[in-house]
Amino acid sequence: MRIFFVGASGHGKVCAEIAELTRYDTILFLDDNKELTGCGGHRVIGVEDDFRKFVDSTTDFFISIGNCKVRQRIQERIKSSGGNIATLVHPEAIVSRDVEIGAGTVIMAGAVINPGTSVGEGTIVNTSSSIDHDCIVGPYSHVAVGSHLCGGVFVGEGSWIGAGVSVNNNIKICSGCMIGAGAVVVKDIIEPGTYIGIPARKSS
C-alpha cells in the first residue's frame, strides 16, 4: 500500500516512520518547498497540488503539518477530491478498543488513550501524551508531547495542548486555544486565546 505525506518536516519523518511500521511499503512526500528532496529516507516528489495525480484506490494520504489550520485546509481539500485519508497509530501506543479515532489523526509512540474517548479527525496525539477515559478531543487539535488529559476532558476544534501540560478531570477547553508548555489547566476555558502557567491564565 502506498502513502503520500504532505509536509516533509520533522513531524513528517516521525509520521512516516509510523507508516513504515504499519501497512505501507511505499512512502513518498509532497511539499511546497521545492528545495526539499527527501524526508526520513523517503523521496519528496512534488508539491501539494500534485496530490491530484496520485488519487487512486491503492493510495492513502496523510497531512504531516503541525499548524492545525493548515493541516485542516489541506486534509479537507484532498478528501473532497476523493483522496483517502489514513489514520496512523504507532504499534507501541496503547489505545483502548473503546476509542474512536478520526481520519488523518496520528497517535505516536508511548501515547495512552483510555476507554470511552473520541479523538476527532486530523489530530496529533504526540509522543508519550495521555488522554484518559471519556474525553472528547476535537478535530484538528494537537495534544503535544508529554501532556496529560485527565478523565472527561473536552478539547475544542483546533486547540493546541502544549508540551507537558496537565488538564484536570472534567475540564472543557474551547476551540482556538493555545495552552503553553508546562501549564496546568484547573478551570474551564471558554474564550479562545493563549493560556500559560500554573494555574493556567490568559496571557496578555
Ligand SMILES: CC(=O)SCCNC(=O)CCNC(=O)[C@H](O)C(C)(C)COP(=O)(O)OP(=O)(O)OC[C@H]1O[C@@H](n2cnc3c(N)ncnc32)[C@H](O)[C@@H]1OP(=O)(O)O
Ligand atoms: C514534537 C514536538 O515538538 S511537539 C511541539 C510542542 N511544543 C509546544 O507545545 C510549545 C508550546 N508553545 C509555548 O509554550 C509558547 O511559549 C507560547 C505559545 C505559550 C508563547 O509563545 P510566544 O507567543 O512566542 O511567546 P514568547 O516566547 O514571546 O514569550 C512571551 C512571554 O511569555 C513567557 N512564556 C512563554 N511560554 C511560556 C510558557 N509555556 N509558560 C510560562 N511562560 C511562558 C516568556 O517567558 C515571555 O515572558 P517575558 O515577556 O516575561 O519575557
